[in-house]
Amino acid sequence: MSATLLTVLAGVVLLIAVMVVYNRLITLRNQTSNAFSQIEVQLQRRYELIPNLVETAKAYMAHESETLLAVTEARNEASSRCNAASKNPDDASLIGALASAEGALTSAMGRLNVVMENYPELRADAQMRDLGEELASTENRVAFARQAYSDSVMTYNTAREQFPAVIVANLYSFKEADLFAAEDPAMKQTVKVAFA
Amino acid sequence: MNFFDQQLARKRQSALLLVCFAIALVATGALIHFGVALVSLLLGQSVALFEPSVPALVLIGLVWTVILFGAYFRSLDVKAGGAILARRFGAVHASDRSRYEKEQQLLNVVAEISIASSTPQPDVYILRAESSINAFVLGAEERQGHAGRYAIVVTQGALDNFDRDELQAVVAHEFGHIANGDLPVNMRLLIALGGLMAIDEVGQLLVGEEPDSLIHPGVLVGYFVIGLGSIGVFFGQLIRSAFCRQREYLADACAVQFTRNPYAMASALAVIKNHTEEPALHSIHVKELAHMCFQSGKGKAWFNRLLASHPHIQNRIDAIDPYFDVKQKKLAEKLNPGDESGVSGVSHLTPEKTIITTSDLPIGSELSDSAVVMLADTRNSVATLFALFASENAIKKRDYLSAISFAFDKQFSSRVKDVIGLIPDELSENKLALIELATIKVCQSVERSGRQSILKKLESLLSVSGEYDLMAYASLQLIRGKLDLEFPLIDTLADDHFAQGRHTKAFDEMGSEFALLLSLMIESSGASSSVQAYEFERVLKCYTMTQYPRRTCHETGIVAEVAEAFQTLYVQPKAIREAFVQHCVEIVQKDGHVARAERTLLDLFAASLGCDEHVA
Numbered sequence: 001m002s003a004t005l006l007t008v009l010a011g012v013v014l015l016i017a018v019m020v021v022y023n024r025l026i027t028l029r030n031q032t033s034n035a036f037s038q039i040e041v042q043l044q045r046r047y048e049l050i051p052n053l054v055e056t057a058k059a060y061m062a063h064e065s066e067t068l069l070a071v072t073e074a075r076n077e078a079s080s081r082c083n084a085a086s087k088n089p090d091d092a093s094l095i096g097a098l099a100s101a102e103g104a105l106t107s108a109m110g111r112l113n114v115v116m117e118n119y120p121e122l123r124a125d126a127q128m129r130d131l132g133e134e135l136a137s138t139e140n141r142v143a144f145a146r147q148a149y150s151d152s153v154m155t156y157n158t159a160r161e162q163f164p165a166v167i168v169a170n171l172y173s174f175k176e177a178d179l180f181a182a183e184d185p186a187m188k189q190t191v192k193v194a195f196a
Numbered sequence: 197m198n199f200f201d202q203q204l205a206r207k208r209q210s211a212l213l214l215v216c217f218a219i220a221l222v223a224t225g226a227l228i229h230f231g232v233a234l235v236s237l238l239l240g241q242s243v244a245l246f247e248p249s250v251p252a253l254v255l256i257g258l259v260w261t262v263i264l265f266g267a268y269f270r271s272l273d274v275k276a277g278g279a280i281l282a283r284r285f286g287a288v289h290a291s292d293r294s295r296y297e298k299e300q301q302l303l304n305v306v307a308e309i310s311i312a313s314s315t316p317q318p319d320v321y322i323l324r325a326e327s328s329i330n331a332f333v334l335g336a337e338e339r340q341g342h343a344g345r346y347a348i349v350v351t352q353g354a355l356d357n358f359d360r361d362e363l364q365a366v367v368a369h370e371f372g373h374i375a376n377g378d379l380p381v382n383m384r385l386l387i388a389l390g391g392l393m394a395i396d397e398v399g400q401l402l403v404g405e406e407p408d409s410l411i412h413p414g415v416l417v418g419y420f421v422i423g424l425g426s427i428g429v430f431f432g433q434l435i436r437s438a439f440c441r442q443r444e445y446l447a448d449a450c451a452v453q454f455t456r457n458p459y460a461m462a463s464a465l466a467v468i469k470n471h472t473e474e475p476a477l478h479s480i481h482v483k484e485l486a487h488m489c490f491q492s493g494k495g496k497a498w499f500n501r502l503l504a505s506h507p508h509i510q511n512r513i514d515a516i517d518p519y520f521d522v523k524q525k526k527l528a529e530k531l532n533p534g535d536e537s538g539v540s541g542v543s544h545l546t547p548e549k550t551i552i553t554t555s556d557l558p559i560g561s562e563l564s565d566s567a568v569v570m571l572a573d574t575r576n577s578v579a580t581l582f583a584l585f586a587s588e589n590a591i592k593k594r595d596y597l598s599a600i601s602f603a604f605d606k607q608f609s610s611r612v613k614d615v616i617g618l619i620p621d622e623l624s625e626n627k628l629a630l631i632e633l634a635t636i637k638v639c640q641s642v643e644r645s646g647r648q649s650i651l652k653k654l655e656s657l658l659s660v661s662g663e664y665d666l667m668a669y670a671s672l673q674l675i676r677g678k679l680d681l682e683f684p685l686i687d688t689l690a691d692d693h694f695a696q697g698r699h700t701k702a703f704d705e706m707g708s709e710f711a712l713l714l715s716l717m718i719e720s721s722g723a724s725s726s727v728q729a730y731e732f733e734r735v736l737k738c739y740t741m742t743q744y745p746r747r748t749c750h751e752t753g754i755v756a757e758v759a760e761a762f763q764t765l766y767v768q769p770k771a772i773r774e775a776f777v778q779h780c781v782e783i784v785q786k787d788g789h790v791a792r793a794e795r796t797l798l799d800l801f802a803a804s805l806g807c808d809e810h811v812a
Contacts, residue, residue: 031314038311121731124730133297136360137304144312152314 021168028156032177035149040086042141043102047079050109051139053131057112060122067108068114074105092178153177206247206659209381209439216438217388220431221263225256227427259395262427265389274383278335278347279319285481287321287349296738299353305364306348312454313371318346326351327472328772329358329467332492333370335379346374349684353474357467361460365451366490369461372450373488378443382488385439390430390482396425400480429483436487436505444506445515452516462513462520465491469509567619567630575611577637578650580630581675583615583623585658585668599657627671628795635678647679670800673762706768707740709761711777715746716758717797731786737781765805773805 054068061068078101085094122128156177160169168174225248233243234251243249250257254602257400273281279289290299303320310317318333331354348370358366373379402418452458468491474549476492477485486492492506506512513520570576582600586593593616601609616623623630638647654675658668714735718728732746765773784794 035314038314042311121726124727126730126733129734132306133301137301137308140304140308140364141311144308144454148312148314 007044017164018168021165025156025160025169025172025174026167027176028152029177032149032152032156034175035145035152037086038080039142039145039149042138042145043082046138046142047066047075047082049131049134050075053135056125056128056131060119060125061115064115067112071105071108071112073103074108077101095178105114111148113171150179153179205758206377206380210384212438213381213388213435215386216435217267217391220392220428220435221260223431224259224263224427228252228256228259228424259424259428260397262395263391265391267387267796270387270390274387274412278333279345280322281334282319282321282347282349285323285349285479285485286325287323287347290320290322294808301360302324302350302355302363302367305360306369309364309368309371309548310370313375313450314626315371315374316346318348318374321347321349322355323349323351323479326478327353327356328477328625329353329471329491330372330477331366331370332485332488333373333379334488335374335383346379357471361457362454362464362467364455365457365461365464368451368454369447369490370449371454373443375450376443376445376446378488381439385436385487386484388435389432389487392428393425393483394428394433394485396422396429397480399423400423429552432483437790439487444512448512458517459520459787461519463524465509465516466520466524469513474799492803509731525611568633570615570618571630571633571637574637574641575608576615578642579608579615580634581612581638581650582654582657584627584630584671585654586612586616586623596657603657628674628799631671631675631678635675639679644681648681651676651679651681669758673800706764707736707742709764709791710739711736711744712747712761713765713776713801714779717783717801718746727786731783735783738775777802777805 051072053070057064057068078098081094081098081101085091085098088094116122122130159165160174160176229248229252232249232255233245236249237243273284290303299379300323302322306320307317318335328351331348331350333346333348348367354363354366373382399418399420402421403415406420446635451461455461456675476482476489479485487505489506491509517523571580588595597609597613600612620628638650642650651672654672658672713733718732718735729746736744765776780798784798
């Protein structure tokens with residue numbers, strides 16, 4: 001009598017424990033996917049801003065069409081890969097491709113920034129100043145979105161790998177989340193500045 | 197601390213708050229009872245120690261009603277959400293596409309941090325009239341189903357004094373409070389304090405900021421009400437100190453987690469530390485709001501430290517980065533390599549010291565000995581003032597001198613002529629130094645009325661001789677300032693019957709005046725035309741949205757317009773005038789070279805607007 005009651009009681013406690021752990025993992029996983037979509041939103045914002053920047057810069061630096069072209073191409077490449085990645089969010093290779101395209105865009109922008117130093121009139125342009133603040137803010141937003149994503153991935157992965165949770169996680173196939181990192185070592189290097 | 201612990205802690209704190217509030221009410225009643233008992237003892241009546249008399253009961257009832265109603269109305273505001281609360285404290289909504297660069301920056305920063313902290317974006321409000329540096333966050337408690345809407349409030353002083361990174365750190369600190377779940381307790385505390393301090397605030401309102409007379413009945417009542425309210429303030433502060441000050445450290449840590457920029461956080465705190473003359477907040481609600489502000493000023497005395505709502509700023513800096521002072525010094529040395537002391541090198545990071553003064557601009561070469569000796573005589577000094585306006589053209593000079601002999605006498609005219617002959621180079625090259633020295637002598641030995649008549653004579657002479665160009669006007673105004681005379685002295689400007697009415701304009705309608713003065717200032721800077729155009733647009737944007745054309749000093753009738761513009765500007769609040777002079781100083785210093793015309797014009801602007809201390 002008491003043995004069956006004890007078994008039932010233990011079963012109920014186990015069920016509740018599994019439920020709590022499962023719900024916590026679900027919450028954390030949704031938080032990571034939300035954080036990732038936030039990166040996409042901010043990247044799109046950046047892609048929309050870059051053509052404006054290039055248009056404004058064109059008026060002042062006609063001789064630097066190569067740099068501007070490189071920025072535009074890198075932007076288009078990154079934009080299309082971002083769209084592809086957002087359609088298949090589970091595909092890790094697409095995210096890796098996006099990360100490397102982003103790296104290329106960042107270095108192209110870095111080069112553009114260096115070149116722009118030589119055009120004081122451009123930096124003095126009123127529209128350019130507004131764009132400058134927008135761009136600085138967007139860069140911050142992209143960086144913060146990635147940071148928030150990394151933080152939430154870390155929280156999720158830690159929760160997933162800890163002892164009682166790891167059983168539940170494997171039982172219901174909670175996959176490990178990926179960090180948004182540049183895979184290609186060439187993309188990690190800093191922008192080189194050559195003085196002609 | 198996990199979620200359940202936090203909830204438990206929150207419930208415990210709310211219960212503690214309720215108990216404290218009840219104790220404060222009872223204690224207030226007891227204090228009033230004893231006060232009344234003391235008065236009746238002095239009047240020679242018998243007193244029952246534990247039985248409140250009728251007047252005491254009435255007073256207690258009144259005070260309790262005010263406290264409870266104050267708390268009730270505050271709780272209604274809190275329920276209505278952060279935006280309503282922010283407006284209640286006098287903040288205005290920060291608009292997108294603002295014409296102030298800083299406001300746009302604040303909105304961007306808030307958007308950035310809300311991404312970094314994965315929090316929904318709050319409304320942004322600005323306390324425009326606050327020159328103190330502070331920020332706080334308001335918000336309704338989370339209700340069943342949907343999260344409360346938050347509002348982050350930043351003072352204008354914070355916008356003016358922080359750079360982008362520091363602003364980001366402060367905003368992140370406020371987001372730290374949201375993320376740590378400090379808001380529910382903060383809001384309950386706000387309700388309790390709102391009630392306890394309601395009486396004090398009524399008293400403050402009655403007394404006003406600077407009472408005109410101490411014996412006005414309203415002011416006297418105000419002081420009585422403040423005295424009554426001080427009981428509530430005392431208990432309010434006691435309650436506040438019962439709540440954990442560790443939350444501030446936690447919010448600072450969260451801010452660093454969001455921005456990953458501890459240096460900016462420490463530097464923002466250092467800016468506040470160096471702003472010793474400003475209180476934490478000017479608002480009369482300061483006592484209610486202190487517990488959730490970014491900073492609460494500095495208390496030196498031990499009881500201040502005991503009752504303070506925030507830890508000491510230096511402790512907060514040390515907690516973030518113990519070596520901050522060293523790093524700041526190193527950075528300052530790197531930026532100003534010539535600076536050896538290091539201590540003064542820090543000044544570039546503390547905004548109140550970065551006010552640019554023109555005192556380090558070159559005044560021009562020294563005067564020759566003959567000029568100095570000559571100016572030791574009062575009559576010669578007056579003559580020099582007149583000689584300054586003599587033309588180089590021989591015919592015009594003769595006309596000018598004969599006009600002087602007509603206005604005064606032959607003797608004075610020949611004296612002026614002698615002065616012109618004696619120091620011809622200094623008169624054209626070193627006007628500023630001459631004016632400086634001559635006016636000092638005149639001020640010492642001529643009475644005010646005498647100086648006024650000198651200035652009037654000069655003014656009428658100039659308008660007759662037709663030599664009244666911008667530089668002459670500038671010199672005249674400078675002399676006016678140095679002779680310590682009132683601004684609207686000059687008759688010809690004031691004969692218009694309606695002049696006075698026209699000169700009191702609202703700030704928004706003064707775009708054309710600003711445009712005129714700025715274009716003259718920029719024109720004298722001698723920069724390239726594209727830089728001039730850009731500077732003009734940038735600075736004008738700070739004052740008006742309307743586009744005004746640039747003016748030049750060669751237009752006819754410009755002097756009268758300039759004079760009128762100065763009169764219009766002169767009656768504006770000092771902050772506006774100072775900001776304008778500050779902009780002019782920036783324009784002048786832009787190219788690192790200060791021409792004589794620039795310097796003269798700048799001195800004129802500052803003197804005409806009564807902001808001389810910047811140019812001292």
